[in-house]
Amino acid sequence: MDIRQLKYFMAIVEEGQISRAARRLHMAQPPLSLQLKMLEDELGARLIERNTKSLRLTEAGHALYQRAEQIVGLVDTTAREIREFDQGLRGTLAIGSPPGIGHLYIPPRIAEFHVAYPEVNFQWREGNTYRILELLDKRVIEVGIVRLPIDDNSYEQIPLLTEPWVAVTRRIKGKRQPKAIALPDLARQPLLLMQRQQGIFCHDMVWDELRAADVEPTVFCESDNVMALLNLVELGLGAAIIPRSAALLKPSDDLHIMDIAGCRLESAVAITWLRGQRLSAAARQFLEMF
Structure with a gap:
């Protein structure tokens, strides 16, 4: 073999x-x-x-x-690192991110990086935080954007931002809809939630806030695919609770985004890499842009 x-x-x-x-x-x-x-x-x-x-x-x-x-x-990765000793900054940099927040941070930095280092190409993989950490562990990618918290003993990180989670409902045409909604009011319709992944706290965070609001919702669907949840909202099958950046992935006149009033649903985002791993020159320079 x-x-x-x-x-x-x-x-x-x-x-x-x-x-x-x-x-x-x-x-x-x-x-x-x-x-x-x-x-x-x-x-x-x-x-x-x-x-x-x-x-x-x-x-x-x-x-x-x-x-x-x-x-x-x-x-x-090994072959690329050896080539860099003689050839300088070139080759392929493998990165990863969740769909929503990745689209906010990665494209402008790739464009800027390409101007400075035109010999570097990119492989960009998408997935939820659990998948991105898995790709880092397998050394399929060198750096990835994730939602915190993650294991500080295993990964280095640079904090990027903290963003709120929002409610996404189907827009009712001809009816003025509010800019914010409380959890008890939102939970009067079936909820569409992010699926729980091993070691990831966002699912538990949402449920903690629901319990704190003394709400026992009907959950119609859980998924690790944000676009799947948004498609279900568009069909009128429920209301999604997702990060704001993810809610913006599907511009649609049929979707209405609202702040969630009276609670602190938010998640921090960071760019991360394996602790103790020798990063390629391209990865080190890419991290300098954050």
Whole structure:
């Protein structure tokens, strides 16, 4: 098993079909299928079920994919660091962020960074805080924007801002709607909430405020996908409680954003990286912009 085989396997998983993976890798399908079979034979385990139109990972395949992400990311980072000794600031900087707050902070800094260092390219991955920390731990990305708190023993951080959480409801046409709403009034309709992720406090923060307001809401849906919640609001299926930056992701005449009165629903945001990790020169310079 070598790095090349792991990259082939990752492409197959990410594309969902061997034919699409072959096109992505600029190679014919039969040699790629052979590489997958050789990898399975070497490991003595079936990695992918092939009896459906779209491939399905086995339990062993899931385990290998997670390891492959970490191994390939580490090899790519090592190769880049070695090249930097001779070539200066160039290569690819991998970063990550949640959708809403990332769109606020990252694009202008990428534009400014590109002017100063035109030889540096970017890989920008999105996900919730739990996913961003997971990518940092696997060294798939070097720096990421997250919602606090996180483990200070594992990560360095630069605080960016504290933003409020807001209510998003379906706009009632022809009716004037308030700029703010209290939790008891909001909870008269089904709520759409962010899903709880391991080690993340935002879900608990919302529930603490609901309990403090003596509210027992009906929760129609929880999701780690903000756009999914906003789509449900747009269909009139409930009211979402989400960060303000996330609420602005979907400009729509059918959505109404309100402050939540009488409580302190807010979360701090920081840019973070692994404590003790030697960052690439590009990552170090990028952090100087925050």
